[in-house]
Amino acid sequence: MPSMDVNGSAVDVDEEGYLSDINDWNKDIAVALAETEEVELTESHWEVIDFLREYYDEYQIAPAVRVLTKAIGKKLGKDKGNSKYLYELFPYGPAKQACKIGGLPKPTGCI
Amino acid sequence: MSEIKKFLYVNRKAPYGTVYALESLEVVLIGAAFDQDVRLIFMDDGVFQIKKGQNAEASGMKNFSPTYNALGDYDVNQIYVEKESLEARGLTLDDLMDLTYEDEDDDWAEKKSIRLLSADEIRDLMEESDVVLSF
Numbered sequence: 001m002p003s004m005d006v007n008g009s010a011v012d013v014d015e016e017g018y019l020s021d022i023n024d025w026n027k028d029i030a031v032a033l034a035e036t037e038e039v040e041l042t043e044s045h046w047e048v049i050d051f052l053r054e055y056y057d058e059y060q061i062a063p064a065v066r067v068l069t070k071a072i073g074k075k076l077g078k079d080k081g082n083s084k085y086l087y088e089l090f091p092y093g094p095a096k097q098a099c100k101i102g103g104l105p106k107p108t109g110c111i
Numbered sequence: 112m113s114e115i116k117k118f119l120y121v122n123r124k125a126p127y128g129t130v131y132a133l134e135s136l137e138v139v140l141i142g143a144a145f146d147q148d149v150r151l152i153f154m155d156d157g158v159f160q161i162k163k164g165q166n167a168e169a170s171g172m173k174n175f176s177p178t179y180n181a182l183g184d185y186d187v188n189q190i191y192v193e194k195e196s197l198e199a200r201g202l203t204l205d206d207l208m209d210l211t212y213e214d215e216d217d218d219w220a221e222k223k224s225i226r227l228l229s230a231d232e233i234r235d236l237m238e239e240s241d242v243v244l245s246f
Contacts, residue, residue: 059181064144067184
């Protein structure tokens, strides 16, 4: 199984770089995962990541991007609930990248 | 312009012990990303899939029932339960999860997704669907 190094300890990831065990996740790992995605985490990024983790906790799935966009708009305001804003934060796909950094599996319905 | 096809997913098996229920749910969620008219039927032991208060511990499978609550977010809000199947198992609508959706055309009012249908009405529903997938 592939693994990545976070502050000297090895963390198991799958072949696409998603965490193997969501319970391994912490903020240091998030920062390391963000580096592999070439994303520099700001408050705005954390807002989305925290939202996704809460969504996963409640529904046991990571939402598809269409669902994410709608839900973010409802929770964080209309100016953030659009794909332009989310793609600016996560250029290679908001659901995919934010889920990876948040330690969640690849979103259901992500193709 | 292509016409939107009516997809009907028929769920007939108990939630745990086999992967049918979970697989069906995943197919529904993936399919909902496309322009489809999606309807779900729960009948036979399938009605247990959306029963309240599931405990999957003894089965060794993850309790994935919270995911049914996400269906509304995916615009899957036509969920039908066969009345006869429910009655044969001593269940009523109150034993099922409160699956809801927010109606975009009605100021996002929260509405119920589940409707009870008789076996005859279920047959009609199958009849008018373009694609029927049974799990």
